[in-house]
Amino acid sequence: MPKAAITISDVAKASGVSKSAVSYALNGKPGVSDETRAKVLAVARDMGWKPNSAAKSLSDARTRSVGVVLLVDDADSFGAGMFTMDCLAGLSKALDPREYSIVLRMTAGGAAAACHIHEDWIASGKVDAHLILGVELGDPRLTLFRNHPETKALFISQRAVTSGLPTLYSADDEGARMVVRHLHELGHRDIARIAGPEEYVHTLARDNATADECAKLGMHCTTLHGRYMAEDGERLCGSILEFGQRPTAIICDTDVTAIAAMRAAAARGISVPDDLSIVAWDDSPSCLSATPTVTALHRDVKAIGRTAGDMLLRMIDGETVGAEPEPPYRLIERDSTGPANVA
Template sequence: MGASKSTITIADVAKAAGVSTSAVSYALNGKKGVSEKTRAKVLSVAESMGWRPNSAAKSLSDSRTRSIGVVLLMHDTDEFASGNYNMECLAGLSSVLESVDYSITLRMTTGGASAACRIHRDWIESGRVDAHMVLGVEFDDPRLDLFRSHPNVPVLFLAQEQTTRGLPTLYSTDADGARTVVRHLHELGHTHIARVAGPEQYMHTLIRDSATMDECAKLGMRCDCLHGEYSREDGARLTIMFLGFADRPTAIVYDGDSQALGGLDAVQNRGLAVPDDISLISWDDSAACRSSVPPLTALHRDVRSIGKKAGRLLLAMIDGETVGAVPEDPYTLEVRGSTARPAGSAEPVGSAGSEDSAILPGA
């Protein structure tokens, strides 16, 4: 005898039919996403268990949760408090969602992309969120295959389109940003620079590495590169390594503001002056970059506007619109007191550097 309807859940039907809970949800609610063979099997199993659709249940299953799911990959649990990009992006996203009575369902994990994938899968199967926003995409990221196998689930990746390959993506123009930084240092007269880059498992790190090296080669410059985490500690550690080179660089570019602030600490703790002895540039701009002494030259993008654009794209997908690869607004270089011509070099003609702050558009 079948169990009473009140005790039967989608998970019960999924277990009996040998399919996922999302497949059961699609089948019972007449949605795309499963084959007709699977749909017929699910309906047959559900009926044999005593499950019967009614108008109240149908209404409930079709209702929106009015929530966007976001999982942040954290190197450690203290990272969220200092993560300017994540905080600003979520603030922008929230401002758009709040205006239409949507909210963010937020999870954090130190377990990497695999752990994040399990959370997203649970949300898909439970129907807990209406759409997903994915950040911190790695090479061979399992979340890519997860959402390719659920093409009807609204999702937006904040990543490089070279990685997502056809999935809805809001991407940054990292190659242009890297070239802008190199050209600024070249105009100041630097011929040997260095990069404190982010983790190598991210496509944007590879793109920045490649564009920096390519632009340096075109301009006859030398570039050294070391990779580390987006942390103040790694910024300091890798800066100390560069300062120990017999032929040390005259400028260092950091992939994140926390790295740059750590690098500034390391330089000053060794009795060196910025920018007299060495110039520093942060890839990400932040209030900390503006308030440091000296204030850091930084490659700026309006991260809050990225969150807002992501929110508008996600709401459009929830309403059935198709989204492809969409670019963010271009970078601008905020020139402040941490960059100058190398010590002992002649004033370059048409130098972009000055003691006053300036804004240079991205390439």
């Protein structure tokens, strides 16, 4: 069984034609008679021939792969975990039919380390295109790809951050407005938000949109920032509930903080959703298994990955790609939100 790798020359010999004839036949190009072509194809199949990937890449300058560098944080391997996984699944799905693979690297060295890997890939021609996630303001990867406009690179990011670069931008703005409007309809006028760290650009995007929509609707919103951890959620929720005027609803930027906030409320005898409504920004299975179940902003992460893959393929095909929006959020109403109870 384990025959040494068979080449186009072997096929040529076996079918009694020249190497070039084999190449033409195999690639469906003109230059061979139908008869020859059929024979070559049959022989190639029988011998189990596949084009050598390195040789093909060298000769046609295509690697048939897109590069992704993941930033891993030793602490929170959890936060980004599922998003990344689903996103890769979607990407893979888009790439699959074209026989493109993902070349994956992970680094704990942050944006700078990721940037070096991309540089290497550019210089070595390791990938046909780059996908960049988790960009921050002043990220060196922005500069890198601005300086290499000939390199095909797509960012999944906020619109404001990557301006001028091909981007699949998030719908955080719309999401924020959606939540605020939902709470407004339920009669809430005084709300709070347990937001993520201010370093994240999407946090700022949400901050802005939330504030803007609240202003439009005449609502008041207090925003506190913290990490995406249960303890932060509990602590911030405590602050919100104990100081000043208590809001009737809280928006939490993540499922973890939302569930932590519910616990903090329960600990104080505050009932959700009767006394307090809670909305989680990221939907997840834990939103479903919590008591009560948590109303959440849901987005189809696989679809985001798939869209990214499609955009990358278009770039590889030579098309110019600009900024395109990701699929919209959907608000999934569950049991943690209800009419405002203004005591």
